[in-house]
Amino acid sequence: MKKTNLKQYLLAKYGKRELEILAKLFSQKMKYIEQGKK
C-alpha cells in the first residue's frame, strides 16, 4: 500500500488516451452529482 499516485497507476494500466477518457468521465459524473441530478 505504498503506491499512492493515482495518475501513475492509471497511466500504467490504461495508457495515456484511456486515462484522459477516464478523467473526463469522472469529471462529468462529478458535475452531474454536484448539480443534484443523482
Added chain:
Amino acid sequence: MDILNFISWIKGRRVVTSVDPAKTLIPVGLKDNRRDDGYLASAITVTDLANQLGEPSVTFVQGTFDPQVQATMTPIPGTITYANGLVVFDRYRVQGTAYLSGAASYAYLIGVVVGSTPLLRVREDSTILATDTNVYDTVASAMNFNVLVKDGTGALISTLSAFIADDNTISSPDEHWFTLVMTAGAPFSADVSIDFTIAVPQGPVIEFFN
C-alpha cells in the same frame, strides 16, 4: 537472552490459537546495556501488550487529481463475518482532510481503492450501512447528512448534502472511486475531516491510490 527452547516448544506441539489474555505471558527482551548481549529476558501479559499497541500512525498524501484532499488508507485489526460464516471481511480505515473554499458545490476525489469488486462500507468499525453496488446512489444516500458551514460572509448555513460516494463504474468494477460530495445554497468554505471504514473479503490484496 536465550530463546532456543522456543523452537522445541513448537515441535512439541505447544502452539495455541487462543489464550487467557490476563493470565498469559509473552517473553520479551528488555534493553539492558549492562549485559553482553544487550537484552534482559522478561515477560509481559497479553493484556498489557495489547493495551500498549495503539493505532498505527497516519501520514496523509496529497491527491494528484484533487490536491485539496489529503488521504491515506490503513488496515485495522478485526474482521467482519457474515452470518453463514463463509465470507470473512478484512477492514481498512480511510482517513483524510480536505479544504473547501469558493464554491457552492464540491466533488473531490479522495482516492481509488483497487483490488476487490465486493466492498462494504462500514462505519464506526461495526455498523454496516449499505453494501456497495454498481449504482452510486445506494451507498451515498445512506451516508448523507447535513452539516453547518460558513458562507461568504462568515455566517453559518446548512449544507444541502454531504456524503462520501463510492463509484466503481468509472474504470473497472474492482476500482472504487471514493469521492467527497458537499453542496449548499451559497458558496461556502469548510475544513473537512474524512474518516470512514471499508471492508473487503479476505484474500485479494487491495491498494489505495490518490
